Amino acid sequence: MKPDFYDVSEMELTGSTFxxxxxxxxxxxxxxxxxxGIRALAGGAWGFTITEDTGEIRKAIEHASLLAAxxxxxxxxxxxxxxxxxxxxxxxxxxxxxDPLDVPVxxxxxxxxxxxxALRIKEVNSTSVTYSEIKARVHYSSSEGVDCExxxxxxxxxxxxxxxxxxxxxxxxxxxxxxxxxxxxxxxDAREIASEVGGRAVALLDAKAAKGGEFPVILDPELAxxxxxxxxxxxxxxxxxxxxxxILSGKINTQVGSPLLTxxxxxxxxxxxxxxxDSEGVESRPxxxxxxxxxKSYLHSRETAGKLGGEPGNARAQSYxxxxxxxxxxxIANGSSTFDEMLLEIRDGVYLIGSRGGQVNPGEGIFxxxxxxxxxIENGKIAAPLRDVSLSGSTLEILxxxxxxxxxxxxHSGRCGKAGQLVPVTDGAPHVxxxxxxxxxxx
Amino acid sequence: xxxxxxxGQALRHAMKSGAEEAEVFFLEGRTVSIDIKxxxxxxxxxxxxxxxxxxxxxxxxxxxxxxxxxAKMKKAAEYAVKAAKVRASDPEWKSLPDTxxxxxxxxxxxxxxxxxGLETCLDCAVAMISGVSEKKGAYPTSGSFSCSRSKQLILNxxxxxxxxxxxxxxxxxxxxxxGNELSTALDFSVSxxxxxxxRELGASAAGLAVSSQGGKRFEAADVPVILKPMxxxxxLENVFLPSLSAENVQKARSALSGRMGxxxxxxxxxxxxxxTLRSGMGSSRADDEGTPSQRTELVSRGVLKNFLHNSxxxxxxxxxxxxxGVRLSYLTTPAxxxxxxxxxxxxxxxxxxxxxxxxxxxxxGAHTANxxxxxxxxxxxxxxxxxxxxxxxxxxxxxLSGNIFDLVKKIDGAGKxxxxxxxxxxxxxxxxNMRVLG
Numbered sequence: 101m102k103p104d105f106y107d108v109s110e111m112e113l114t115g116s117t118f119x120x121x122x123x124x125x126x127x128x129x130x131x132x133x134x135x136x137g138i139r140a141l142a143g144g145a146w147g148f149t150i151t152e153d154t155g156e157i158r159k160a161i162e163h164a165s166l167l168a169a170x171x172x173x174x175x176x177x178x179x180x181x182x183x184x185x186x187x188x189x190x191x192x193x194x195x196x197x198x199d200p201l202d203v204p205v206x207x208x209x210x211x212x213x214x215x216x217x218a219l220r221i222k223e224v225n226s227t228s229v230t231y232s233e234i235k236a237r238v239h240y241s242s243s244e245g246v247d248c249e250x251x252x253x254x255x256x257x258x259x260x261x262x263x264x265x266x267x268x269x270x271x272x273x274x275x276x277x278x279x280x281x282x283x284x285x286x287x288x289d290a291r292e293i294a295s296e297v298g299g300r301a302v303a304l305l306d307a308k309a310a311k312g313g314e315f316p317v318i319l320d321p322e323l324a325x326x327x328x329x330x331x332x333x334x335x336x337x338x339x340x341x342x343x344x345x346x347i348l349s350g351k352i353n354t355q356v357g358s359p360l361l362t363x364x365x366x367x368x369x370x371x372x373x374x375x376x377x378d379s380e381g382v383e384s385r386p387x388x389x390x391x392x393x394x395x396k397s398y399l400h401s402r403e404t405a406g407k408l409g410g411e412p413g414n415a416r417a418q419s420y421x422x423x424x425x426x427x428x429x430x431x432i433a434n435g436s437s438t439f440d441e442m443l444l445e446i447r448d449g450v451y452l453i454g455s456r457g458g459q460v461n462p463g464e465g466i467f468x469x470x471x472x473x474x475x476x477i478e479n480g481k482i483a484a485p486l487r488d489v490s491l492s493g494s495t496l497e498i499l500x501x502x503x504x505x506x507x508x509x510x511x512h513s514g515r516c517g518k519a520g521q522l523v524p525v526t527d528g529a530p531h532v533x534x535x536x537x538x539x540x541x542x543x
Numbered sequence: 544x545x546x547x548x549x550x551g552q553a554l555r556h557a558m559k560s561g562a563e564e565a566e567v568f569f570l571e572g573r574t575v576s577i578d579i580k581x582x583x584x585x586x587x588x589x590x591x592x593x594x595x596x597x598x599x600x601x602x603x604x605x606x607x608x609x610x611x612x613x614a615k616m617k618k619a620a621e622y623a624v625k626a627a628k629v630r631a632s633d634p635e636w637k638s639l640p641d642t643x644x645x646x647x648x649x650x651x652x653x654x655x656x657x658x659x660g661l662e663t664c665l666d667c668a669v670a671m672i673s674g675v676s677e678k679k680g681a682y683p684t685s686g687s688f689s690c691s692r693s694k695q696l697i698l699n700x701x702x703x704x705x706x707x708x709x710x711x712x713x714x715x716x717x718x719x720x721x722g723n724e725l726s727t728a729l730d731f732s733v734s735x736x737x738x739x740x741x742r743e744l745g746a747s748a749a750g751l752a753v754s755s756q757g758g759k760r761f762e763a764a765d766v767p768v769i770l771k772p773m774x775x776x777x778x779l780e781n782v783f784l785p786s787l788s789a790e791n792v793q794k795a796r797s798a799l800s801g802r803m804g805x806x807x808x809x810x811x812x813x814x815x816x817x818x819t820l821r822s823g824m825g826s827s828r829a830d831d832e833g834t835p836s837q838r839t840e841l842v843s844r845g846v847l848k849n850f851l852h853n854s855x856x857x858x859x860x861x862x863x864x865x866x867x868g869v870r871l872s873y874l875t876t877p878a879x880x881x882x883x884x885x886x887x888x889x890x891x892x893x894x895x896x897x898x899x900x901x902x903x904x905x906x907x908g909a910h911t912a913n914x915x916x917x918x919x920x921x922x923x924x925x926x927x928x929x930x931x932x933x934x935x936x937x938x939x940x941x942x943l944s945g946n947i948f949d950l951v952k953k954i955d956g957a958g959k960x961x962x963x964x965x966x967x968x969x970x971x972x973x974x975x976n977m978r979v980l981g
Contacts (some may be wrong), residue, residue, distance in 0.1 A: 122794060128626035129607035131874060132615040146586040152611045152768065153544050167587040174665045177583040205629050262796060262915060269670045269798060269915040312980050329750045336960040343581060343684045346721065422588065457911040463725050466940055467924040488913060490920040492942060540920040543979060
């Protein structure tokens with residue numbers, strides 16, 4: 101059965117993970133994997149197959165075509181028109197300066213042990229340091245004649261510390277992952293980061309649980325980055341828009357937030373969310389989502405761009421799974437305020453720092469994030485430390501309530517788990533002042 | 544493709560490369576799944592995958608590698624041995640499992656599910672869609688149906704050889720109603736057999752979305768909160784169960800550490816893990832490292848009785864593993880995890896018995912809570928205000944917060960609506976007093 105369209109994403113991965121637990125090398129594991137994901141389109145239905153035998157790709161294309169044809173026959177769906185794409189060019193690929201495979205295993209272990217020592221300060225009673233490296237070869241081809249291949253290397257580490265006193269436990273963690281080789285450790289001082297994490301876990305023992313209520317707040321770059329990814333980014337994913345599951349549906353070219361706000365998704369940045377072509381063979385490019393508070397663009401796959409109008413380039417998949425509309429490196433652009441100016445402006449409020457993750461209902465436009473920690477702000481000064489503090493509310497209200505945007509953008513790497521698939525992303529922002537927001541806490 | 548015959552070869556190669564003990568975990572699976580988008584089926588999928596995870600032990604140190612490429616099998620075995628050698632000796636390692644007697648476990652494999660055809664899968668998905676559409680004003684936003692069969696083989700150098708075949712069916716559907724405001728609700732179901740009423744599942748999600756329309760604000764208060772099974776399981780899984788893992792106890796990451804034999808919950812509450820439960824989603828003859836499955840009382844009449852162990856954590860304490868070595872795939876070493884976790888409490892008509900309170904169907908953000916301290920602050924979805932034993936009105940959105948170890952002591956009721964939420968089987972639970980912010 102001849103499909104209207106098919107494509108093949110092949111991937112080969114070689115990776116290693118090291119886990120140092122309480123100073124003890126708990127795990128070294130390696131993986132060698134290969135496979136291909138094949139999509140076929142018949143009318144409005146997709147067929148999808150995964151094969152791990154790259155000699156069987158022809159057969160897998162036929163099977164995907166059959167799945168698509170029979171699904172379209174059983175439940176006819178409106179014909180999908182894929183947005184046309186130009187032949188991609190691979191430009192500005194990251195250059196690996198230190199191949200992680202050239203660094204002896206013993207040296208890596210030594211480094212991790214050093215990092216752990218920095219993490220383990222007085223009252224820290226549990227630590228974890230993990231390191232991972234992964235090399236991938238990605239090959240994309242389609243029935244439209246696109247045929248493209250690139251290689252990538254991703255390296256990163258995460259540190260976490262648990263502090264304990266009289267049965268009270270508090271934790272902190274940080275991670276740095278990027279598209280690069282072992283030179284990541286030249287870019288970031290992992291020992292310094294570790295000693296800060298240990299210090300913060302201990303400091304949280306003296307922090308008080310936050311009192312819930314409405315307050316003016318300052319979000320640090322990490323939490324503001326999580327907000328822009330979770331609350332805004334997911335709402336501009338065109339699959340959510342088409343499902344009627346986005347608060348930003350139908351709002352293109354309208355004011356959705358403070359004129360101080362500009363938000364961008366940029367897969368070409370050499371950060372953790374980087375890709376040169378997306379999982380549909382579309383060359384990547386930066387995209388302005390919100391400009392001066394006006395919603396400018398959704399993020400698209402070829403299918404959603406074909407339906408809604410717009411440009412594709414944000415279809416991504418975890419290894420060889422089915423591509424889904426996803427973000428890459430998403431951030432709020434720098435404004436002009438300094439942190440000190442924000443403190444003076446806010447006078448009394450709450451400073452929320454970091455994120456232990458969050459969840460969002462993009463359709464209703466409500467969200468909830470737990471900050472790692474925070475501080476009360478009193479009289480324009482940082483006051484008592486807070487623990488177990490959260491931020492929740494309505495996405496649009498927060499966007500409109502932004503009254504100052506900082507000039508100190510910071511990026512944080514992470515993994516986004518939409519549709520059950522983990523893909524590397526980076527979120528970022530400068531400090532952001534929000535005039536009113538719901539702060540949650542048990543104090 | 545890697546096949547079960549390759550597993551023996553990988554084991555021999557690991558031993559030949561210098562392992563003192565070795566284990567090969569082989570997993571092969573086929574999944575047929577359907578994605579629902581709006582009122583139509585967007586995609587039909589078939590995945591076939593197989594691979595091995597190889598553990599090699601040298602002087603108590605474990606190395607691990609995995610692969611799905613037959614030509615890389617030897618390389619993976621050598622990597623595992625090399626990784627073990629580079630680690631320092633671990634005096635706390637005892638040994639890989641060596642028991643060769645396994646319990647009989649029923650109801651985890653179903654021929655009909657194993658051999659399901661695409662047409663049947665499409666029918667199930669269509670039934671969910673029409674179940675939603677039956678409710679006036681409701682429409683499906685997304686959903687999925689999947690059917691899988693898997694074959695697992697564990698071989699180790701002590702002569703353990705245990706094979707299991709399993710099937711599973713999973714269905715999930717989200718329904719929405721767009722009146723003056725959008726309200727959504729989710730329902731899902733899992734089974735070893737094709738015995739889910741798909742139309743009813745769709746109707747249930749749609750019914751909840753409809754009744755959630757017109758939510759009112761709720762004034763902040765400390766009130767009894769009833770968590771329906773999905774919400775209860777979500778909270779327990781993310782904030783309470785991690786503390787029952789011996790791995791977390793041994794790593795000083797459990798607030799229940801050192802509290803064995805103490806009363807940590809009301810005397811009516813029992814929490815049991817059972818890897819042999821008939822038709823349980825987490826049941827099989829052995830865990831994922833070849834330890835025979837068993838039933839373990841974790842909390843009995845409110846008293847903490849046991850922690851969950853895999854062979855490593857049990858070896859450290861000089862006791863037997865509870866059969867809770869669990870892997871998500873062949874890509875990882877066995878961690879400590881639940882098999883089928885059952886929450887038991889005297890069941891009654893708890894809504895009717897509640898004079899004032901809040902009932903919550905699902906939670907947002909439970910995975911972001913502090914699993915070590917037990918402090919959480921989560922959003923309750925599809926929440927309703929209870930007055931004089933009746934649901935009075937839906938609540939727009941509520942924040943629930945507190946500390947799980949304090950709150951477990953305040954459990955004072957359970958509903959007659961026990962449900963398998965993945966591997967956690969729980970009724971609705973009523974917490975006598977919880978902080979609720981509107």
